[in-house]
Amino acid sequence: MRTRHATFVALLLLAACTRTATGQHPTPADISNALPTITEMPGTWNETQRQVFDTRDAENPSIDPSVWCAEAAEATKNLVDLAGDSGADVEMQADDTNNGARMMRLQAWSNDDVRAYFSAAAEAVRICDGRSLVDDDGVGRSWDVIESRDTGDESISWAEQTVPPTDTRGDKFENIGRTTIARFGDILMVLQLGDANWTGSTEEMAEADWWAIVVLAGRKLAILDAQVHD
Numbered sequence: 001m002r003t004r005h006a007t008f009v010a011l012l013l014l015a016a017c018t019r020t021a022t023g024q025h026p027t028p029a030d031i032s033n034a035l036p037t038i039t040e041m042p043g044t045w046n047e048t049q050r051q052v053f054d055t056r057d058a059e060n061p062s063i064d065p066s067v068w069c070a071e072a073a074e075a076t077k078n079l080v081d082l083a084g085d086s087g088a089d090v091e092m093q094a095d096d097t098n099n100g101a102r103m104m105r106l107q108a109w110s111n112d113d114v115r116a117y118f119s120a121a122a123e124a125v126r127i128c129d130g131r132s133l134v135d136d137d138g139v140g141r142s143w144d145v146i147e148s149r150d151t152g153d154e155s156i157s158w159a160e161q162t163v164p165p166t167d168t169r170g171d172k173f174e175n176i177g178r179t180t181i182a183r184f185g186d187i188l189m190v191l192q193l194g195d196a197n198w199t200g201s202t203e204e205m206a207e208a209d210w211w212a213i214v215v216l217a218g219r220k221l222a223i224l225d226a227q228v229h230d
Helices: 007-015 028-034 070-076 079-083 114-128 207-228
Strands: 044-052 089-096 101-110 132-134 141-143 153-162 174-184 187-197
Touching: 007 141, 028 044, 028 089, 028 101, 028 207, 070 114, 079 101, 079 114, 089 174, 101 207, 114 174, 114 187, 187 207
Parallel strands: none
Antiparallel strands: 044 089, 089 101, 101 187, 132 141, 141 153, 153 174, 174 187
């Protein structure tokens, strides 16, 4: 995590000075309009979902609860309330990933609790960093913080891997994913991007390609935040 770099501050100063939303926070519709489209994404993607919501349900949690290790339960216990009810999200799937599946889910929202949400979520990430486990079914999971990848006012990224039992590979997915939580002023972003296949030999997206998507999403949300607070 870090404070804004000079280049990031310069980006905000270049943002248009006309408000795009009324009130202190951008509306969910404003946020949805700021989320990347398939024409902006590197590579070839299909958009599978884009939502503007005023009430959270099973289709738009602030983050999949399964990403946390058990030791982070105390740090994450208030995240549902801190995320609030409204926001926007977009889901995309890449066209060709060597017979596997490459998915992206990006959700963002704005409320008075984004700083508290980030603080609690980042603490959970730090708790889970370096942990691994094998559950009763033989499924292995591990979590590792990704260092030296910073964006926005503050951010944290980590990688998670889920590996099926050796004797069942071919029957269960193997997943490799990266998640970034970042704050841009009063906007909170959760970007999850991962690869999965049935073979037990998943190859994750190149780190430079993953980070290019994070930067793309963050740049658009930073501009929106600057417009709202001009």
